[in-house]
Amino acid sequence: MSRKLLLEHINVPGINTLEVYRQKGGYRAVEKAIKTLTPDEVVEEVKKSGLRGRGGAGFPTGMKWSFLAKPEGVARYLVCNADESEPGTFKDRYLMTNIPHALIEGMIVSSFALGANTSYIYVRGEMMPQIRILEKAIAEAKAAGFLGKNILGSGYDLELYVQPGGGAYICGEETALLESLEGKRGNPRIKPPFPAIAGLYGCPTVVNNVESIAAVVPIINDGGDEYAKIGIGRSTGTKLISASGNLVKPGVYEIELGLPVEEFIYSDEYCGGIANGKRLKATVAGGSSVPILPANLSLKYANGEPRLMSYESLAEGGFATGTMLGSGGFIAFDEDQCIVRNTWNFARFYHHESCGQCSPCREGTGWLEKVLHRLEYGHGKMSDIDLLVDVAKKIEGNTICPLGDAAAWPVASAIKHFRDEFEWHVKEPRKSQDGNYGIANYAVPIEKVVVAEV
């Protein structure tokens, strides 16, 4: 069994209440931080932990915190990004539903570290039940003296509020989220200035994902060095993985970073293999925005070494043969799934969610959707495949925010690895309507290359 830091007590009845959460050691991190540490010492522990942003970008959290400007007399803000909308990702929903106090506790410790006296949790609007759960947890924490004026007699004040979104994937981008929190359309801002200098209401602001903030609790309890001992290399600690698609046991799993992908998919401790006795055709390892990989490259590098669930290992081989950990949204495709159809589905998603601010993304995502639609429905031409690659290239890197890249990568990678399936849709338009291309050679095991000794 791997170590659990966030979900250790997930199955304890009543863990969503302050009383039971306290019995299981909850709010120790608040007491420790506020009574025995200075804000800078808290930042230092988070730096030592090596924690990297769990929302998708993987930027070191402690470093992000240390960039926060601290001009005299200007308010600073911590905003939690709970706008979880990346297809394949549902870990934050799970955490907020079941252990809301883990997030509240993390918010208090993190706000203390950053010197914020007002903090917001921006939750996607569709999660109304989770908003109610968090509001109840905040009221409990306030009644117990962990929030409000003069917390634990320290003189530190903090008010914490939950803000609902309105249904827009783009608000997961941190500057779009801040625009939305200011009551505007979620159009990402041009950076610089970064939020650390000018964020919410023009004030210095840190935006962190739910899981990153919850991870601050075990980091403060056990120390940053202890946290850094878990995991592998620069991928320290544990990570929540949302597993979905054609798996025997989809759900949220906490893994120690460095777990082999093969073990994650097939062992009974985790996903229990592919559902209905089918074979694995492909995976998307980190949410819909990361490159899709065929089964063989999902499990092994091109040189035959086993691939691990870590930031570095999933990225091994770059975009030629690798992918990214992203938000940890792990989607498994069985042998009956059509890659062209799925690519069209994702392209439609990005077209729908493009904010419309930058032309390459606004127009390009529409092109991708339309061309993929005609390929999927048997009206495609062979030249459409290269057209898609061309459009994807012209979106990538040419937009204010990463949504453009996120729309381009799934298309580019699907064509790179599954080009024969796209060609089959052009050559066999009728067959592709009634049947599917199947697993082809995508699961053929990669032989380990043995380098001859000289």
Added chain:
Amino acid sequence: MLKVEEQQPVAFSSVFLANFDEIVKRYPAGKQKSALLPILHLVQAEFGWTSVPAMDKVAEYLMIEPIEVYEVASFYSMYFLQPKGKYVLEVCRTGPCCLVGAEKIMSHIEGKLGVKEGEVTADGLFSWRGVECLAACGYAPVLQIGPDYTFYENLTEQSVDELIDNLKNKQDLRQ
């Protein structure tokens, strides 16, 4: 999208406005516009949709221009700018849900209700539409029903039938 002739005048009760006041308190002085998204959710829960007269009232309350409200309401997918059925079944139609049958569920709902996506049933009770990822991929296929956004997970044709029948019966009991 915004047909003015369909719009009925609205009035906000003092209790309703008191809820607005509570929300505005969460933000620094002068930043009351931050309350716009939460207030629009309250308006939609109360009236079933977000009409132009209601948006104008919100603008007046928040001391912002009406266009600032319209541009927000039309940007975000949760605000209905046209009347919908009492129960709007919103089915997730993004990748992971489709791997386990969301498309079949949508066509089943279309058949069961007898209306196309976005339309309202003759009795005014139901609408349905496909929506993008609801962040519940491990429990797919899923749908949600506002205004409290209750989730229904691991849908089958049978469970959808039961859900729709239960909502209909609940309605009959109230009358």
